[in-house]
Amino acid sequence: MEPRTPWHALSRPGRFPRTAWPWRAVAYLASGAVLGAPALLVLVVLLGFSVLLLGLPLLFLAGVALGGLERRRLLLLDRDPAPDPHGVPDAPGLAAWLRLRVREQATWRELAYALLFATVLWPLDLLVLAVGLGLPAALVGAPVQLAAAGGEEAKVVKAYLVTSYPQAFAAALLGLALLPLLLYPLTALAGARAALARALLAPREAELRDRIGEVTASRARLAAAFEAERRRIERDLHDGAQQRLVALTMTLGLARYDAPPGPLADRLATAHEEAGRVLTELRELIHGIHPQVLTDYGLAAALADAADRSPVPVDTEPDAALPRLPAGVESAAYFAAREALANIARHSGAGRARLTAHHSYGLLRLTVEDDGRGGADPARGSGLTGLADRLAVLDGTLSITSPPGGPTVLRVEIPCSVRSASSSPRTASSSARA
Structure with missing residues (x-):
């Protein structure tokens, strides 16, 4: 340097x-x-x-x-x-x-x-x-x-x-x-x-530099604490409320089949179906807080999962050799891609989208492109402003190109190094689940 x-x-x-x-x-x-x-x-x-x-x-x-x-x-x-x-x-x-x-x-x-x-x-x-x-x-x-x-x-x-x-x-x-x-x-x-x-x-320059350094470090600590809290909530819901709700659904199912035909059996059937819907919603909520696939298998698998869940067909091109990156980087990139896909489904009128992710020379590059009508404005409550602030904590940038008539292209760049195997959360997650 x-x-x-x-x-x-x-x-x-x-x-x-x-x-x-x-x-x-x-x-x-x-x-x-x-x-x-x-x-x-x-x-x-x-x-x-x-x-x-x-x-x-x-x-x-x-x-x-x-x-x-x-x-x-x-x-x-x-x-x-x-x-x-x-x-x-x-x-x-x-x-x-x-x-x-x-x-x-x-x-x-x-x-x-x-x-x-x-x-x-x-x-x-x-x-x-x-x-x-x-x-x-x-x-x-x-x-x-x-x-x-x-x-x-x-x-x-x-x-x-x-x-x-x-x-x-x-x-x-x-x-x-x-x-x-x-x-x-x-x-x-x-x-x-x-x-x-x-x-x-x-x-005042030295004082301003010190203050900027303190603010940057404080933002990084807050982002890390926020990410840790998300993981804790996801883990508590997954290992606590979800498991109990699964047990309740199974108990209601057994009681439903054991009960003789009549009003009681009908009420048990209704309760069993409602418990199943609540379980499905809880699983979606857990996935929205922090998807387990991101923790266990990394960003490439999580992006493929987000593309599969998108109402608009998405061509995914994540790098097959995409390494494991720091947890905060993977989380920020994943939620940026998911927010972009959600905006495409809600606002763009696109018939197809494309998602790419590559890591090289210490920089993660993620691109989401659609063939919609264009004219996207991040300032109109699209949710991307908060993501841009979150990326800024990681020294990352988010840019959008969306001329009228399209196409709309969202680019995310985050400088980061490859995470060592010893710090992989998959091992920690497995041990926590055990």
């Missing part, structure tokens, strides 16, 4: 010199040094005008402009852009924009950063470049300096006196050896410099 920050790149010291990160760090520091002198000049001029109260608004605007430029420059050292902390004015016009900016803390942080950048930071950028690149470059150039001096003597880096070409070439070899070594601290200092800029110019 490609590193996204210099700190990630430095964590792999063996590969670091062969990546672009050292030169990205050099570009970041060099661009800061180039911008620093003009920023200092503008700062001095505006501070001079501020005596007449003319430079204060311009100094204020200069801080906002420099803050925006620095946030863009951070992309040299971080692939994740720094968000703009400023709000949007509630009214058009310069006056509303200025009123909002004056009240925002981000504006004053940008002004403080501009003062720090113009007076301290860019000289530090220049110093780091001078040591990290200038020193090795001066040593590498020792033979050229000696030749320019007529081959007699040359002072390298204003300190090292070279009087012969062997000494000059030794200095050049030392410079070549120092260059890759100094790139490590240079990149680390550039990363620290960028972290300071990000902390001042996008201070």
